Amino acid sequence: MKFSNVDLSDFDLKKRNSDKKNPKNSKKIPVVLGTAFLIAAILTAIFFLWSASFFKTQNVKPLSEEQNSSLNAFLDQTYSLKRSESLKPLPYPIVAADLEVDSGAAILVDAKNGCILFEKNADEVIPPASITKLFVMYIVFKEIENGNLSLDELVAPPENSWAINMPSDASLMFLGQGQIVTVRELLTGLAVASGNDAALALAYKISGSTKDFVARMNYEAKILGLTHTHFEEPSGYSERNVTTARELAEFCRIYINRYPESLRDYHSAKEILYPLGKNLPSWQKAKGDSTAIYQRNTNPLLGKMEGCDGLKTGFIYESGYNLALTAKRNGVRFLSVTMRGPGTGSKQGNFYRVKDGTTLMEWAFSSFADYIPENKIQKNYPVAVPGAKTKFVNLVPAWTNAVTVPHISSQTAAEDAENVTAEIQLPKCIYGGTKLGAVYGQIQYKLGNTVLETVPLVADRTAQKAGLWGQFWGKLVCLRIR
Numbered sequence: 001m002k003f004s005n006v007d008l009s010d011f012d013l014k015k016r017n018s019d020k021k022n023p024k025n026s027k028k029i030p031v032v033l034g035t036a037f038l039i040a041a042i043l044t045a046i047f048f049l050w051s052a053s054f055f056k057t058q059n060v061k062p063l064s065e066e067q068n069s070s071l072n073a074f075l076d077q078t079y080s081l082k083r084s085e086s087l088k089p090l091p092y093p094i095v096a097a098d099l100e101v102d103s104g105a106a107i108l109v110d111a112k113n114g115c116i117l118f119e120k121n122a123d124e125v126i127p128p129a130s131i132t133k134l135f136v137m138y139i140v141f142k143e144i145e146n147g148n149l150s151l152d153e154l155v156a157p158p159e160n161s162w163a164i165n166m167p168s169d170a171s172l173m174f175l176g177q178g179q180i181v182t183v184r185e186l187l188t189g190l191a192v193a194s195g196n197d198a199a200l201a202l203a204y205k206i207s208g209s210t211k212d213f214v215a216r217m218n219y220e221a222k223i224l225g226l227t228h229t230h231f232e233e234p235s236g237y238s239e240r241n242v243t244t245a246r247e248l249a250e251f252c253r254i255y256i257n258r259y260p261e262s263l264r265d266y267h268s269a270k271e272i273l274y275p276l277g278k279n280l281p282s283w284q285k286a287k288g289d290s291t292a293i294y295q296r297n298t299n300p301l302l303g304k305m306e307g308c309d310g311l312k313t314g315f316i317y318e319s320g321y322n323l324a325l326t327a328k329r330n331g332v333r334f335l336s337v338t339m340r341g342p343g344t345g346s347k348q349g350n351f352y353r354v355k356d357g358t359t360l361m362e363w364a365f366s367s368f369a370d371y372i373p374e375n376k377i378q379k380n381y382p383v384a385v386p387g388a389k390t391k392f393v394n395l396v397p398a399w400t401n402a403v404t405v406p407h408i409s410s411q412t413a414a415e416d417a418e419n420v421t422a423e424i425q426l427p428k429c430i431y432g433g434t435k436l437g438a439v440y441g442q443i444q445y446k447l448g449n450t451v452l453e454t455v456p457l458v459a460d461r462t463a464q465k466a467g468l469w470g471q472f473w474g475k476l477v478c479l480r481i482r
Helices: 008-021 023-055 065-078 129-145 183-191 196-207 210-223 245-258 261-267 282-291 346-367 413-418 468-481
Strands: 105-110 115-120 271-274 293-296 308-316 320-329 332-341 368-371 381-384 392-397 403-406 421-425 439-447 450-459
Touching: 105 245, 105 346, 115 346, 129 183, 129 196, 129 210, 129 245, 129 261, 129 308, 129 320, 183 196, 183 261, 183 271, 196 210, 245 261, 245 308, 245 320, 245 332, 261 308, 308 346, 320 346, 332 346, 332 368, 346 368, 346 413, 368 413, 392 439, 403 413, 403 439, 403 450
Parallel strands: none
Antiparallel strands: 105 115, 105 332, 271 293, 308 320, 320 332, 368 403, 381 392, 392 450, 421 439, 439 450
16 A cells, blocks of 8 residues: 555644634543543542551550450460460470479479479379468458458357367467457468468368368369369378379469469468467456467578568478478569478478578579560550451450560679560551451560560451452552551
8 A cells, every 4th residue: 555645734734624623622632631630639639648547556446345355265275375374384495404402392483474494203293281271271362352251250160170179290270169260360370370270160161061171172273274183181181182293383373373462461471379368268368368379480481581471381291391482582483392302300301491492492583584574565566457347456465474584694684684675576557357366476575686485466356358449449558558
């Protein structure tokens, strides 16, 4: 096809003539373009204004009570060991300590988080002896908490709890016929004098009989998950009461964490004077306080070890010399249990209790300290969720236990704990929805380059995916945020 004979000037002339005939055509193009530009500008402005709301993470809605319950139930199930009151290993490896402990069985734990620092034959089944009385005190505090009992409630000691009816070698607070004693005084009798008579009096007060109270003790042990712990009577006199150092330490940690007032008001008391004139029956009132018997706390480290404020001794021939011991210094608390302690006679038995308890506690305080995340980090971290029906979710730590910090580089373990850093790893946004409990970030607790523990950050709620149009705009928002 040839175009050599076509005169292009004629074509241009025709076009100009056409435009002159239809002047509106030449004006439509810039109007259309201008309108399109204006619409685009408005849509862009609307998008930027709308998407800016995704940066206002402070607007995240708080969880409802039902949502909060669902979150905690999920976390308790998924991270059961970390979130439970069970004892657990340290979250980082350490070389096992070579400590000279004479007791046949022993365990040492961080009372804040239950991390095990040292153990020796911790699963051997041994009678707890008078440490059994801690279970009695636990039940008493539980009854008070539930409103079934009060500290100042009066108790009339039953006949089988009178001192004259107890075995000759039993530990006693010296209850007697016709005496009137309060629950508070009986607790002191348990904690300080290790009174078998006080244990029986409280058993009758709470359950009406020793048999029913022992059933209650075994029930409480079962719901706490103490599978090797069993009781035949409440005072610890029987060798058929059994437990292990591990389970006893786990229970003691639960007990002092739930009822810390027990340490302040009872286990740290250095002495007991009983019966006073107010406790005597009417026919002995004239004697006043003259019949009171003075007894010192059976814990040989109370008042001698810095920070020691409990917990309980125990001895029968079948168990040897047992000691549940706790001490607190500079906000850090450790707990040890030693069982089958050697010794002939209480003097020698206490010598080894003191020796082993001191060895374990002094090593613990010189080797470890606690870093408390709740004092250092946020409770939750809000994150935008573009492309979902919910704008924001919170990412929360799967657990917030104290971190046991080893003494690595500083002058003291406490200084090492001060030098711990928390590295927070968060997404800038989460596109297209979230699932309750799903992991979207993490917190690493580090001492220098050493990672002490890594805690997942999980979504505190489910955010359903939006429709296609919402997903489209959500994708654009995510691109902007990132």
